[in-house]
Amino acid sequence: MLMSANRQVSPPEGAESPSFLAGDLRIDGTVFGGREVRIRGAVEGRIDAESVVVEEGAWFRGEIVADSVRIGGFVEGPVTANEVILDSTAHVVGSIFHNRLTTHPGAMHEGRKPWRLHPLAERLTG
């Protein structure tokens, strides 16, 4: 539903149901390579995926590196993505490295939002 917005990246063939990180999940490490990772509940860790959605009401602390990121919840930590969408319920504390940033009215962001990608994101473009 949330992802129905214009995504440039068409999901690769055989795309499956997204991963959900829900409940009280703490990842002491990195999540790699999921096509779509959705965050519900309270999650801590580092996520490196193609598409990341932080759902409304969700709470995430850590680092997000992705091709596209959509945030409707609370995120504390740096976000790096080609395309970043902040929904009106979003609240982000931390830098947002982006190529394209869409901020819906009401979204809160504390931090820098430089128009350039973090070097980390280079490996995602392949």
Add this chain to the structure above:
Amino acid sequence: MFAKAEKLDQPKPKETPVSQPVTKFAAPNPNSTPSIISSDLKIVGDVESAGDVQINGLIEGDVHSRSLTIGEEAHVKGAIVADEVTISGAVTGQVKAANVTIAKTAKVVGDVFHKSLSIEAGATMEGRLSQAEFDKAGGKSTVTDLGAARAGFGAPNKGSDTPIAGD
């Protein structure tokens, strides 16, 4: 901070909302939605959850959860500590859980510490099976190690619900 807040009757700077979502979201009902690690996902590091976790992907690290389901395509390389765990996929590492269910598609390499255990016919199991006392909530266990020799292949298969080692 609180004492000052009474004196300074001015609106707070924008730092206040930082703590607000934490209290709002930090304790969502953990039982509502399970975490699903789908098959295209790989996690390097330890995973800790107070709720239910379903793993279909690859995890290199320890998993600590209340309830854990390991799907057929999943592979967990690391120790598992949970209240209850259902294994249908591959596990390389120690398994510690009060209730352990090993399905026929499972491939477990490692010792299993359990309170009650069921192994379905066809499961691959390499390691020792030990009955252990569990305090509660997937916590630390006191291994009595009485079933150490009971390990191995050819577990009695009288149905998936037959516990091998009773209480």
